[in-house]
Amino acid sequence: MLMAHPAVLARLVEEYEAVAQPHPADRREPARQRMEDVVYTLCVSTGTRDIQSALAAARERLRTAWAADGEAGARDCRIVSDASR
Template sequence: MITAHPSLLRDLIERCETLSRRLATHPSADTLRRLEDATYTLCVITGTRQLDTALFVARQQMAAALQCHQPLRR
């Protein structure tokens, strides 16, 4: 299975979370549109259809990628 680079996943997670908070405190059409765009991208990358599921899968993929790239201890 092909997964996105962890830095892209991290960026999209942060963007979705930030826009969600902003929309909750200062609703605007622009913020909603930007959140919808970021959500769509994250869902496509993770093969999901809902933001909460996409965030969960993206975090799992990031954790797996970090585990694979940690140096071995002696």
């Protein structure tokens, strides 16, 4: 299964959390439509069918991507420090 880039997923989760906050004035059509669009995009991007599964999949992907980046960064630091000796 293809999964969206972590930066895309992070932006979508952030946007979902922003539009999911209850704002009484945002019962208008554009706000409701934006919520539906973000939910749909998150579900498609994660290969899921509901927002809870999409959020869980996106957060897991982000967690593993950040862990991999941290490991790569640590390896890069060791390489640089070894080369400077």
